[in-house]
Amino acid sequence: xxxxxxxVDATAPADRHDVVLSAKDIVVEYHAKGRRPVRAVxxxxxxxxxxxxxxxxxxxxCGKSSMGRALIQLPPPKSGEVRLGDTLLSGLxxxxxxxxxxxxxxxxQDPISSLNPRRTALDIVAEPLLLSGHPDPRGRxxxxxxxxxxxxxxxxxxxxxxxxxxxxxxxxxxxxxxxPDVLICDEPVxxxxxxxxxxxxxxLERMKAEYRLSMVFISHDLAVVNNISDRVAxxxxxxxxxxxxxxxxxxxPRHHYTSLLLSSVPRPGAPRVPVPRTGDxxxxxxxxxxxxxxxxxxxxxxxxxxxxxxxxxxGPDRAVACHHPIGS
Amino acid sequence: MSELxxxxxxxxxxxxxxxxxxxxxxxxxxxxxxxxxLxxxxxxxxxxxxxSGKSVTARSVLGxxxxxxxxxxxxxxxxxxxxxxxxxxxxxxxxIRGREIAMIFQDPMTALNPVMRIGHQIAMPxxxxxxxxxxxxxxxxxxLLDQVGIPxxxxxxxxxxxxxxxxxxxxxxxxxxxxxxPRLLIADEPTTALDVTVQAQILDLFDRxxxxxxxxxxxVSHDLSLIAERCDEVxxxxxxxxxxxxxxxxxxxxxxxxxxxxxxxxxxLLENEPHTLLKTIPGRPPRLIDLPPGxxxxxxxxxxxDDCAAIRPAQVAVAEGRTVACLHPHExxxxxxxxxxxxxxxxxxxGSGDASDPAPTSRKALA
Numbered sequence: 001x002x003x004x005x006x007x008v009d010a011t012a013p014a015d016r017h018d019v020v021l022s023a024k025d026i027v028v029e030y031h032a033k034g035r036r037p038v039r040a041v042x043x044x045x046x047x048x049x050x051x052x053x054x055x056x057x058x059x060x061x062c063g064k065s066s067m068g069r070a071l072i073q074l075p076p077p078k079s080g081e082v083r084l085g086d087t088l089l090s091g092l093x094x095x096x097x098x099x100x101x102x103x104x105x106x107x108x109q110d111p112i113s114s115l116n117p118r119r120t121a122l123d124i125v126a127e128p129l130l131l132s133g134h135p136d137p138r139g140r141x142x143x144x145x146x147x148x149x150x151x152x153x154x155x156x157x158x159x160x161x162x163x164x165x166x167x168x169x170x171x172x173x174x175x176x177x178x179x180p181d182v183l184i185c186d187e188p189v190x191x192x193x194x195x196x197x198x199x200x201x202x203x204l205e206r207m208k209a210e211y212r213l214s215m216v217f218i219s220h221d222l223a224v225v226n227n228i229s230d231r232v233a234x235x236x237x238x239x240x241x242x243x244x245x246x247x248x249x250x251x252x253p254r255h256h257y258t259s260l261l262l263s264s265v266p267r268p269g270a271p272r273v274p275v276p277r278t279g280d281x282x283x284x285x286x287x288x289x290x291x292x293x294x295x296x297x298x299x300x301x302x303x304x305x306x307x308x309x310x311x312x313x314x315g316p317d318r319a320v321a322c323h324h325p326i327g328s
Numbered sequence: 329m330s331e332l333x334x335x336x337x338x339x340x341x342x343x344x345x346x347x348x349x350x351x352x353x354x355x356x357x358x359x360x361x362x363x364x365x366l367x368x369x370x371x372x373x374x375x376x377x378x379x380s381g382k383s384v385t386a387r388s389v390l391g392x393x394x395x396x397x398x399x400x401x402x403x404x405x406x407x408x409x410x411x412x413x414x415x416x417x418x419x420x421x422x423x424i425r426g427r428e429i430a431m432i433f434q435d436p437m438t439a440l441n442p443v444m445r446i447g448h449q450i451a452m453p454x455x456x457x458x459x460x461x462x463x464x465x466x467x468x469x470x471x472l473l474d475q476v477g478i479p480x481x482x483x484x485x486x487x488x489x490x491x492x493x494x495x496x497x498x499x500x501x502x503x504x505x506x507x508x509x510p511r512l513l514i515a516d517e518p519t520t521a522l523d524v525t526v527q528a529q530i531l532d533l534f535d536r537x538x539x540x541x542x543x544x545x546x547x548v549s550h551d552l553s554l555i556a557e558r559c560d561e562v563x564x565x566x567x568x569x570x571x572x573x574x575x576x577x578x579x580x581x582x583x584x585x586x587x588x589x590x591x592x593x594x595x596x597l598l599e600n601e602p603h604t605l606l607k608t609i610p611g612r613p614p615r616l617i618d619l620p621p622g623x624x625x626x627x628x629x630x631x632x633x634d635d636c637a638a639i640r641p642a643q644v645a646v647a648e649g650r651t652v653a654c655l656h657p658h659e660x661x662x663x664x665x666x667x668x669x670x671x672x673x674x675x676x677x678x679g680s681g682d683a684s685d686p687a688p689t690s691r692k693a694l695a
Contacts, residue, residue: 022471042450053602059523163612193377195609198594202606220523223553227423227596227604263692264528265598268556 019083020214021104022047028238030067040066041077042238045311048182053208053215053231055246057222057261060130060200063238064218068186071216072096072104083182102132105175109187111167116161121145121170122155128178144173145263149202165196172203176211183208184216187279188259189224201228222265226250231317234258237292244318254325257293291323299324338365339544340389340512347384347393347487347568354617355399358384360568362403362482363643366561368511369538371545373555373576376565379613380626386514386548388413390429391420391661408511427457430505434517436497436598446500450507457508473502476533502533509541516548531558542615543577552595556580561649564588565626567614572652584646584657588633593634629657638691 028041041063046316048054050176056064070077073089082089084103109113115124122141129137145155148169159167168188175183178306185204205228208215223230226246233243234257241254253259291297294304303323314320343664345673347359359381366372374382387393387411389405405412407429415424425431433439441449448509450472451465456520460468466485473481476499489497498518505513515534534560549555555562555576562576564585572585583589593607623629626636635655643651 040403059525079583194552194591195377195594198596198606199608201596202608205603205605221596223596223598223600227600227602228596230602250598253576262526262598266528266531266551266553266557267598269577278546313645 015118019047021123021216021280022052022083022087023067023071024081026070027078028063028068029078036189038236041070043080044235044240045080046233046237046240046243048214048216049199050214051212052230053217053228055225055232056218056235057220057225057232058235059220059236059261062235065186066237067235068106068184068216068218071184072106073183080139097317102128102178103181103182105180107137107168107171107175107188109190110157110162111171111188111191111259112162115167115174117159117221118157120156121150121162121173122164122171125155125173125177128174132178132276140177141173142192143176146171148173163196164192165200168192169203170177171318172200172207176207176213179211180213182214182216183185184218186218187220188217190219190221197224204228207235222250222261223306234261237291239307239308239321241293242318242320242321244320248315249319251325254318254320254327255293255322256297256299259295259326260296291321337406338367339408340366340546341404341406342389342408343404343406345385345405347381347388347398349394349399350397350399351617353489356616357619358568359388360619361643362563362565362568362570363395364561364563364573366512366544366546368544369542371534371547371559371583372602373537373562374546374548375550375552375555377613379551379567381568382517382548383441386431386546387609389514389546391415391417391429392423392431392481393646397656402632418561420685425512426453426505429512429514430508430510431514431516432498432501432505432518434609436494436501436521439490439501442489445449445486445488446492447503449484450500451466453504455509468507469503471625472507473529475506476500477529478503493520493566495530498526499533500524502530506543509609510543512546513537513546514546514548514574517550518547519554520549520551527554534558553578553589564591567619568616569624569653570651571625571653572651573643574647578647578650582660584650584660585654586656586658587631589658590628630660632680648681662674 024045026041026044027137028038029037029039031037056067058292071076071082073082080090084100085298088098089100093328122138122145124143125141126137129140142152142155150166154166159310189200198206201224207213216281217225217228226323231243232246232249233240234243234255236257240255241256242249249258250262253285254260289308290305291309292299297304301324309321309323311319311321314325343640345359346364349356349358364372368576372466374385377381379681382631384393388401391412393401401413403413412424426542431539446468447466449461450469455462456461456470469485470481470610473484478496478499520531523528534545538545547555547559561574563573563580564587565571571586572579572583579588580592583592590607590609594609596606609628614627615623616632620626620637622637622639623641626632628653633656639655641653643653646652
């Protein structure tokens with residue numbers, strides 16, 4: 001079967017200079033007293049290319065947020081290496097990491113609670129500039145906020161006096177004024193209404209072009225990820241099951257889980273096939289062998305339960321971790 | 329009411345419902361003249377953004393509104409020929425809630441009692457409303473859990489809510505809701521907290537219940553795609569009013585109200601090319617304590633004209649089973665050439681500079 005080709009690092013591009021942020025064999029574990037540790041991220045490798053948006057999609061508990069946190073070393077993963085450009089972040093002390101953090105910015109899901117409630121929007125955006133010795137932090141902050149559609153008057157308000165969409169604009173301003181290399185967005189529009197969501201997504205696209213950002217976009221919403229990403233990695237129980245350019249992934253999924261996910265998204269007008277009742281994702285307490293999706297997979301065989309499928313190349317610029325990929 | 333009357337009228341009819349609350353900042357006009365109807369075995373979607381009044385409308389049916397600051401609640405809510413708004417609390421509790429009409433909420437974590445085994449929670453309404461013995465009720469609970477797709481239902485009776493996943497908890501909520509064989513299920517964002525694969529399973533379950541038991545469902549959701557895919561009828565709400573109402577497939581294929589059309593266009597689609605620029609709706613919804621006298625959508629509307637500031641549009645029937653509350657709705661494609669009521673969607677709004685006519689483009693910059 002298809003596990004004969006060596007497990008390639010399919011996520012690593014041919015040209016190393018192309019990559020702004022890369023992660024190799026990341027493992028994240030959470031420990032609770034008296035229980036087996038939960039492995040949230042299980043040997044994940046990926047690379048973010050300069051100027052691209054990499055979507056990270058999956059259901060709750062798949063490890064996408066833990067992976068995002070591991071990339072910025074908050075907290076550092078249990079094992080694995082993260083590189084920002086040519087700099088190895090793993091193993092650096094907090095003190096040595098601090099100047100590098102400017103280059104990796106994070107935007108969170110809850111726009112209001114991720115901002116300091118006692119500071120005004122202007123202070124929030126000016127603070128990092130002040131710390132990095134910018135000659136005119138407040139002027140620059142005001143200009144950046146204006147660019148996001150937050151005017152002078154709103155800039156003097158505190159987060160609770162702003163709407164969710166406005167707070168998310170402030171978060172984006174705070175991130176981009178530091179001119180990062182990579183912007184990591186963790187469910188940035190999930191708490192917003194449809195009309196506001198569209199505004200924020202468009203704004204992210206504009207900022208990405210203007211500040212020449214690379215982005216990691218983490219979301220459970222496949223339609224949103226499709227709209228913003230160049231490539232998409234689908235995660236399931238801590239592992240990447242498929243990674244491909246978004247148009248290819250959505251048109252022609254190779255992993256059975258990707259296919260299940262896509263067929264579960266409501267699509268008005270499309271002929272509807274009832275989704276097989278395959279149960280839920282459980283907490284990841286699997287023994288560490290076999291394909292994590294095997295218990296729910298329509299194509300699972302004995303091999304799937306005994307051997308974890310490696311992520312192998314499955315066409316130009318795409319890889320899949322499946323013993324029996326669709327269309328093989 | 330006689331049997332004949334109930335047969336002729338819809339299972340649920342809401343007419344001109346108004347709900348206002350007192351808040352420290354003023355009177356919040358949360359629901360302002362909502363009308364809709366729902367028949368057995370149908371699913372009616374109530375869709376809108378936060379603050380549009382969809383949840384308050386749904387809760388009004390069961391009289392589940394905070395009473396402390398309720399200033400106004402009037403209109404008609406008829407269910408199976410009975411007037412629910414006029415019913416007192418005791419009658420609602422004994423005859424309607426849980427028995428004729430069941431409700432499930434968004435958050436299955438907090439809706440279940442955390443210190444009671446789920447078997448008991450499912451059995452309780454059946455013992456109370458149907459007078460079943462403990463043993464009979466627990467036996468029925470096993471059946472219900474099996475129906476909603478919980479594996480190994482008998483063992484699950486002794487579980488506590490925290491031992492179940494979110495999807496399983498929501499299924500337990502549905503089992504409780506179905507336990508007394510209600511005729512109407514009100515589901516307020518039932519799948520919003522759930523993963524998409526679980527959501528699809530729950531919605532498939534709804535479809536089955538409608539077909540098998542004739543269960544009617546009022547589905548409250550902010551998710552247009554979900555409503556468009558699954559519902560028979562839909563009511564789109566904005567600032568406490570139904571702006572457009574009718575068959576789901578028609579409404580989203582050919583929206584007449586400018587708000588419906590913009591909502592539809594703002595939605596990211598699975599079919600879009602990467603980096604597709606999305607249409608946005610400029611501005612923000614009006615504050616409910618400070619609604620403008622005319623149309624609530626006038627500040628954000630591309631079709632706005634002078635009369636929108638003065639006249640509050642009523643829900644007007646535009647086709648069989650379809651209403652639109654707009655003075656200048658989009659024309660249906662087939663009639664677009666009709667000169668009598670030329671849509672102004674693309675032409676410049678008349679009287680720009682007028683206070684009633686804020687230019688959408690300048691608002692966009694502020695938004």
